[in-house]
Amino acid sequence: MWAWSIKELGDPPRVAIVERERPAPKPGDVVVRLTAASLNYRDLELGRRGAGRPLDAPFTPLSDGCGVVEAVGDGVTTWKIGDRVCSTFFPNWTAGDVDHLSRGIVLGMPGFEGIGQEFFVLPERALIAPPAFLTDEEAATLTCAGVTAWRAVNEVARLRPGATVLLQGTGGVSIFALQFAKAAGLRTIITSSSDEKLAKARAIGADETINYRSTPKWATEARKLTDGRGVDLVVEVGGADTLQQSLRAVRVGGAIAVIGILSGRQQEIDVTSIFSANVTISGISVGSHAMFAAMNRAIETHRIRPLVSATFARTDISDAYAAMAAAGHMGKLVITAR
Numbered sequence: 547m548w549a550w551s552i553k554e555l556g557d558p559p560r561v562a563i564v565e566r567e568r569p570a571p572k573p574g575d576v577v578v579r580l581t582a583a584s585l586n587y588r589d590l591e592l593g594r595r596g597a598g599r600p601l602d603a604p605f606t607p608l609s610d611g612c613g614v615v616e617a618v619g620d621g622v623t624t625w626k627i628g629d630r631v632c633s634t635f636f637p638n639w640t641a642g643d644v645d646h647l648s649r650g651i652v653l654g655m656p657g658f659e660g661i662g663q664e665f666f667v668l669p670e671r672a673l674i675a676p677p678a679f680l681t682d683e684e685a686a687t688l689t690c691a692g693v694t695a696w697r698a699v700n701e702v703a704r705l706r707p708g709a710t711v712l713l714q715g716t717g718g719v720s721i722f723a724l725q726f727a728k729a730a731g732l733r734t735i736i737t738s739s740s741d742e743k744l745a746k747a748r749a750i751g752a753d754e755t756i757n758y759r760s761t762p763k764w765a766t767e768a769r770k771l772t773d774g775r776g777v778d779l780v781v782e783v784g785g786a787d788t789l790q791q792s793l794r795a796v797r798v799g800g801a802i803a804v805i806g807i808l809s810g811r812q813q814e815i816d817v818t819s820i821f822s823a824n825v826t827i828s829g830i831s832v833g834s835h836a837m838f839a840a841m842n843r844a845i846e847t848h849r850i851r852p853l854v855s856a857t858f859a860r861t862d863i864s865d866a867y868a869a870m871a872a873a874g875h876m877g878k879l880v881i882t883a884r
């Protein structure tokens with residue numbers, strides 16, 4: 547069988563297609579034939595730096611995939627051959643609060659096998675059926691970006707319809723968050739470096755838009771758009787360049803879902819801005835199987851289609867990594883496995 551392999555870390559990483567032995571399922575495991583996978587910014591970062599150790603490459607990348615059950619091990623009761631399934635990001639996190647055990651296994655990084663191969667193997671509890679109306683390419687975007695955005699919008703703060711949520715940029719997590727926020731009856735403000743992307747964001751439901759290049763003090767603009775009150779929730783994916791402004795944009799008693807590091811990891815923060823405004827800062831790392839299931843019900847109910855801005859052939863995976871680095875996309879980048 548074929549497998550994608552990060553052969554050498556770098557910017558861009560060297561991704562190759564290699565031959566492997568086809569896996570057989572152990573008791574409790576399911577073998578899935580991959581039909582589509584999607585890239586996350588995380589995959590690019592892992593390809594650039596690995597997990598920060600020497601000898602991190604080679605490894606099998608990617609966490610997000612859709613496929614068809616090819617074989618089941620002894621004792622598997624949830625799935626049968628031919629079922630359509632998606633991978634879940636933390637195979638051990640089925641439900642409940644996160645802890646060190648639920649985060650103990652993760653997909654697609656050095657030391658942890660990814661789904662980027664013709665047949666991947668996961669325990670039966672680590673798979674989930676995607677909404678039936680989605681294509682395989684759409685379903686392949688849900689595992690990381692979808693569940694992260696779902697949790698940020700629905701689990702960090704108790705937001706009622708009409709509350710305002712601020713979204714940063716138009717990448718995978720932020721566009722999902724826009725779609726979930728609209729479905730929840732929330733008012734959305736989205737930022738982008740591109741007016742063209744902001745126009746498209748309006749077309750898919752954004753109420754207010756701010757270009758963070760032409761309006762570098764976007765937090766001040768967000769406050770104006772909320773009559774000086776501030777937004778109820780910020781979905782914070784920017785990191786170093788954005789967290790201080792997010793603290794300026796959020797209302798007294800509001801919340802910030804800290805998710806990403808698109809502009810870097812280190813930032814000096816005025817601590818008074820956290821406690822004086824009584825801000826809840828919640829770190830998010832994807833979510834559980836139960837959150838994935840709740841998200842799928844909302845996707846079914848509201849007929850939400852993930853925004854896929856480009857689909858790459860299996861042999862063009864390096865082009866997909868390059869497209870992610872160029873950041874010209876909106877929503878998700880998908881790679882077909884067929």
Ligand SMILES: NC(=O)c1ccc[n+]([C@@H]2O[C@H](COP(=O)([O-])OP(=O)(O)OC[C@H]3O[C@@H](n4cnc5c(N)ncnc54)[C@H](OP(=O)(O)O)[C@@H]3O)[C@@H](O)[C@H]2O)c1
Pocket residue numbers: 585586587588690691694714715716717718719720737738739740743758783784787788804805806807808809830831832870873874875877
């Ligand atoms: N903690 C978790 O569980 C988790 C899960 C998923 C993702 N993440 C992290 O969340 C971040 C987003 O991931 P993703 O996969 O959605 O990324 P992505 O699709 O690559 O998003 C790229 C977009 O982000 C926007 N952006 C870049 N720098 C920005 C800045 N300084 N301010 C505002 N927007 C900026 C740009 O939008 P415009 O082109 O519109 O300007 C860019 O096109 C990454 O850091 C990723 O590692 C974390």
